[in-house]
Amino acid sequence: MENIINSLLPEISIAITLFLILINSLIDHKHFSKSNSMLIIFGIFISIFFLLNQSGSIYYMNEALVNNEFTKAVKILILASSLVSICFISKKNDELYSKIVGEYSLLLVMSMLGALITISAREFFTLILGLELMSIPIYLMTAMGPKGNIAVEGATKLFFFGTLSTVLIIFAAVLNFGMTNSTLISFDNSLSSDVLSILSFFFFFLSICFKTGLIPMHFWLSDTYQSAPSNILPYLSTIPKIAVISLLISLVSTENLYNNIPYIKNIIIIFSLSSIIYGSILTLKQKNLFRLLAYSGIPHAGMMILFSILNMQISYSFILIYFTFYIFSNLCLYSSISNFNKNQFEFYVEDLKGLYKDSPFLSIIITISVLSLAGVPLTAGFWGKFNIVILIYQEYGIFYPSIILAGAAIGFFYYLKLIRFIFSDKNINSLDKFDIELEQKLILSVCIAIILLIGLNPNLIDILSRF
Amino acid sequence: MILFFILLLPLVSIVTLSISKNINVIKFNPIITMGISLGIIIYFIFAQQIASNGNFDNLYINFYTLIPAFDVNMSFNIDRISILLLILSHLTIITAFFSTLNFKLISDTYEQNLIRHKQINILISLISIGINGLIISNNLFVFFLFYEIAAIPIFLMISTFGYNLKREVSGPFTAILKFFNVGSKEYGSYKITIYLFVASILIFFGLAILGISSGSFEISNITTGNNSVFVFWLLLIGFGTHSALWPLHTWAPDGHGTAPTAGSIIFAGILMKIGVIGFIKILIPIMNEITFNYSNVIIFLASVNIVYGAFTALRQNDLKYVAAYASLSHIGYIFIALMTSNETGINGAIFQIISHGLIICLLFFTVGVIYRIKKTRMISELSSMLDYSPILSYFFIFTAFASIGFPLTSGFVSEFMIINGIYKYFEFSKLGILMISIPILGILLTTIYMFRVVKDCIFTLNSNLNEFFDMDNYEIIICFILCILILFIGIYPNFIQSILFDSYKGLVMK
Numbered sequence: 001m002e003n004i005i006n007s008l009l010p011e012i013s014i015a016i017t018l019f020l021i022l023i024n025s026l027i028d029h030k031h032f033s034k035s036n037s038m039l040i041i042f043g044i045f046i047s048i049f050f051l052l053n054q055s056g057s058i059y060y061m062n063e064a065l066v067n068n069e070f071t072k073a074v075k076i077l078i079l080a081s082s083l084v085s086i087c088f089i090s091k092k093n094d095e096l097y098s099k100i101v102g103e104y105s106l107l108l109v110m111s112m113l114g115a116l117i118t119i120s121a122r123e124f125f126t127l128i129l130g131l132e133l134m135s136i137p138i139y140l141m142t143a144m145g146p147k148g149n150i151a152v153e154g155a156t157k158l159f160f161f162g163t164l165s166t167v168l169i170i171f172a173a174v175l176n177f178g179m180t181n182s183t184l185i186s187f188d189n190s191l192s193s194d195v196l197s198i199l200s201f202f203f204f205f206l207s208i209c210f211k212t213g214l215i216p217m218h219f220w221l222s223d224t225y226q227s228a229p230s231n232i233l234p235y236l237s238t239i240p241k242i243a244v245i246s247l248l249i250s251l252v253s254t255e256n257l258y259n260n261i262p263y264i265k266n267i268i269i270i271f272s273l274s275s276i277i278y279g280s281i282l283t284l285k286q287k288n289l290f291r292l293l294a295y296s297g298i299p300h301a302g303m304m305i306l307f308s309i310l311n312m313q314i315s316y317s318f319i320l321i322y323f324t325f326y327i328f329s330n331l332c333l334y335s336s337i338s339n340f341n342k343n344q345f346e347f348y349v350e351d352l353k354g355l356y357k358d359s360p361f362l363s364i365i366i367t368i369s370v371l372s373l374a375g376v377p378l379t380a381g382f383w384g385k386f387n388i389v390i391l392i393y394q395e396y397g398i399f400y401p402s403i404i405l406a407g408a409a410i411g412f413f414y415y416l417k418l419i420r421f422i423f424s425d426k427n428i429n430s431l432d433k434f435d436i437e438l439e440q441k442l443i444l445s446v447c448i449a450i451i452l453l454i455g456l457n458p459n460l461i462d463i464l465s466r467f
Numbered sequence: 468m469i470l471f472f473i474l475l476l477p478l479v480s481i482v483t484l485s486i487s488k489n490i491n492v493i494k495f496n497p498i499i500t501m502g503i504s505l506g507i508i509i510y511f512i513f514a515q516q517i518a519s520n521g522n523f524d525n526l527y528i529n530f531y532t533l534i535p536a537f538d539v540n541m542s543f544n545i546d547r548i549s550i551l552l553l554i555l556s557h558l559t560i561i562t563a564f565f566s567t568l569n570f571k572l573i574s575d576t577y578e579q580n581l582i583r584h585k586q587i588n589i590l591i592s593l594i595s596i597g598i599n600g601l602i603i604s605n606n607l608f609v610f611f612l613f614y615e616i617a618a619i620p621i622f623l624m625i626s627t628f629g630y631n632l633k634r635e636v637s638g639p640f641t642a643i644l645k646f647f648n649v650g651s652k653e654y655g656s657y658k659i660t661i662y663l664f665v666a667s668i669l670i671f672f673g674l675a676i677l678g679i680s681s682g683s684f685e686i687s688n689i690t691t692g693n694n695s696v697f698v699f700w701l702l703l704i705g706f707g708t709h710s711a712l713w714p715l716h717t718w719a720p721d722g723h724g725t726a727p728t729a730g731s732i733i734f735a736g737i738l739m740k741i742g743v744i745g746f747i748k749i750l751i752p753i754m755n756e757i758t759f760n761y762s763n764v765i766i767f768l769a770s771v772n773i774v775y776g777a778f779t780a781l782r783q784n785d786l787k788y789v790a791a792y793a794s795l796s797h798i799g800y801i802f803i804a805l806m807t808s809n810e811t812g813i814n815g816a817i818f819q820i821i822s823h824g825l826i827i828c829l830l831f832f833t834v835g836v837i838y839r840i841k842k843t844r845m846i847s848e849l850s851s852m853l854d855y856s857p858i859l860s861y862f863f864i865f866t867a868f869a870s871i872g873f874p875l876t877s878g879f880v881s882e883f884m885i886i887n888g889i890y891k892y893f894e895f896s897k898l899g900i901l902m903i904s905i906p907i908l909g910i911l912l913t914t915i916y917m918f919r920v921v922k923d924c925i926f927t928l929n930s931n932l933n934e935f936f937d938m939d940n941y942e943i944i945i946c947f948i949l950c951i952l953i954l955f956i957g958i959y960p961n962f963i964q965s966i967l968f969d970s971y972k973g974l975v976m977k
Contacts, residue, residue: 413657458534
């Protein structure tokens with residue numbers, strides 16, 4: 001019993017923070033957002049403290065949950081990045097936003113708790129609990145935007161397909177239960193046929209595809225990103241994705257799913273490579289900034305799930321490098337863009353023209369994060385792509401890396417297009433002059449420093465992950 | 468050790484540029500920084516007594532290890548050839564900075580002009596870091612890293628500061644050409660980026676396969692594996708695209724035509740030599756045997772370069788296109804000479820790298836000045852420059868003579884050695900006579916197109932003109948320095964020979 005409580009302490013501390021926020025919102029109406037964010041930051045730090053104390057690999061609650069080095073590292077990453085997104089949620093200089101900022105932070109913490117549970121889950125019902133806890137607050141946050149009906153439309157789309165993905169995962173659980181008489185995620189086919197295990201995994205995988213926006217399930221991305229309030233995008237674009245992908249990676253590469261499911265590698269490779277190529281081509285056509293950014297996440301998700309077909313012991317630090325780079329680049333990019341006061345439906349890429357003149361700080365932040373996402377050397381993004389190309393080449397030969405590189409080559413164009421507009425002349429429809437607060441500048445600088453430091457020395461992650 | 472500061476100095480200048488609001492600081496700070504950097508290199512040459520004795524071999528340094536598993540290090544190696552290339556890159560970059568001194572966009576306010584000036588100088592500084600790091604890299608990863616640092620700013624430079632050309636399109640593909648907006652600066656920059664990034668991906672792929680199959684990314688530890696023919700073709704296409712080897716050259720004229728003067732200078736002077744540097748650093752030392760097997764293919768492509776470039780330059784109306792095709796044609800000599808695999812030829816190749824760099828810098832610089840003064844680059848619209856801008860005309864005539872390879876200019880020395888090298892390689896046979904006639908035909912055609920330009924633009928009298936404009940003092944200074952260097956190498960080639968000593972012998976194929 002003590003063991004279970006010890007292992008769950010990080011999640012418990014976040015849950016207690018949630019209750020404290022609720023109580024606080026009853027007492028303190030005046031300084032609602034300020035005291036709330038102090039509480040959240042405190043809770044996250046305590047949670048990180050408990051996580052750092054954990055060590056070793058433990059299965060607990062009848063093997064429904066697991067704690068190991070990988071889940072620990074990913075959880076710390078997620079908590080740290082939530083800290084950044086919370087700072088940007090509570091700092092919006094907008095009257096409409098300031099009224100609902102408290103609800104936002106509450107829902108965000110709730111969703112984060114779901115992400116933490118998802119990462120550790122090794123059993124279907126725990127997983128569904130985690131995924132739902134992660135997704136439902138996101139539906140609400142998307143709908144609560146100040147844009148009214150339009151936001152509700154995006155949220156409804158998200159909610160509808162989210163429910164569909166839950167149905168898929170429950171169906172996978174049912175098939176799995178039929179095969180193995182247990183709800184653990186094992187897809188064990190020793191008692192039944194191969195076809196059942198493949199089908200079961202396939203439905204499970206489709207549901208994961210939905211959550212990460214991989215290619216056959218990508219259609220919700222653009223509408224949601226366009227209609228969701230821009231200040232939840234730093235959260236929406238990173239943490240749910242990373243949580244689900246890290247679950248897939250640790251499930252497939254450590255739980256011996258290779259032996260249980262035939263063709264599992266082929267399934268993952270087909271989905272991943274088609275996402276990389278087709279996602280890049282889709283992005284190339286976009287004119288709206290938010291649609292472009294939404295689609296540009298597809299190739300990245302495709303690359304990240306490729307880690308699941310590699311040996312975890314070799315690729316461990318490389319996965320963390322990719323996650324860190326992806327989270328921090330996206331945080332910088334979306335937090336900078338969320339400062340623009342412009343209707344997201346009419347925000348075209350051309351409107352970035354002349355940004356350098358108005359706010360040099362933000363344009364430099366956007367430039368570095370975009371370069372990192374494109375995978376330019378000296379930024380962390382290069383190492384993410386470099387490592388995966390080399391690992392895949394070592395294991396699977398020359399064909400898959402060439403497709404990855406083709407995707408990366410297409411990626412250069414839409415990413416460089418953004419930079420070109422930022423540094424070119426101003427036109428009439430450009431953004432108005434504005435500036436952001438000092439604290440936000442500090443946070444963004446720290447994020448950029450992380451990207452550049454890892455770009456200069458990728459060993460840093462390896463050294464940090466030993467602690 | 469002090470030599471590695473040349474990689475950090477441009478960073479200092481970038482920081483100063485981004486903070487400063489004084490136009491003079493923005494204009495002259497990067498020039499002074501590059502001057503100091505060049506001074507460091509010259510100090511290094513004297514301190515190590517490189518020019519006077521043969522003791523100096525190379526200087527290897529490993530700063531830190533990036534990925535221990537693949538032996539990816541931040542390591543550099545300086546040898547005699549890379550010192551020469553460093554001097555060339557510094558001269559090119561300084562010329563590019565000089566060309567931005569009179570940089571002005573139409574209908575821009577003072578403040579806007581200041582920001583523009585800042586941006587272009589920062590981009591050139593970044594390119595200088597990239598190109599210098601690439602020259603002294605000793606690790607495949609470091610090579611690729613600095614390659615990317617040099618390649619990305621060029622895209623921003625052309626798309627932001629380039630010129631829109633008025634191209635009349637006709638023929639069966641009019642609709643497609645109009646759709647792509649042929650001649651606009653976006654078209655030029657995207658064309659360059661598509662070519663160079665595809666090249667960069669091929670190079671990256673080839674280098675990664677080399678590194679993994681030999682278990683180390685250090686150039687000195689690399690051994691060729693089973694799939695080295697495949698790697699050779701990847702690298703040949705990659706480096707060939709970068710050096711505008713026929714038929715991968717089509718980005719070069721459009722890129723030069725739409726690029727600002729600084730961009731053209733950097734491109735022709737040093738960036739197009741990335742491919743050649745790749746040959747010198749990677750292909751010839753590591754894949755000696757395979758390169759030798761395919762040397763006839765490369766010689767054929769380079770011969771086409773010489774003749775095709777020269778013939779196309781004959782027909783151009785835009786001065787920048789003439790210069791671009793001239794540069795294409797001259798690059799061909801370098802490749803033929805490198806493939807002759809005898810000492811004279813390779814020596815000539817290195818001479819040609821330096822000489823072509825200096826001459827093409829001067830050519831593009833003078834074309835840039837002509838555009839600044841006359842507001843046009845069309846040969847049909849230019850006339851009587853000798854009467855109304857005499858100093859500019861003198862420099863232009865000198866450049867024309869230098870690019871022909873007139874005796875006492877550096878072009879003569881290199882072309883003489885290259886033709887000697889070709890003769891030694893093919894000896895006296897039918898093929899040998901054909902191969903020797905190709906560079907000679909190239910020189911002949913160069914004479915024709917250069918004298919055509921000189922005759923039409925400089926000597927043709929047009930009495931309707933009456934304004935008297937000429938170069939300003941800074942432009943005269945840099946042109947004078949370049950002319951002196953071209954003459955110095957032509958009169959006293961032993962100076963370069965003494966720096967080079969016998970290091971070119973390593974490139975002779977066994």
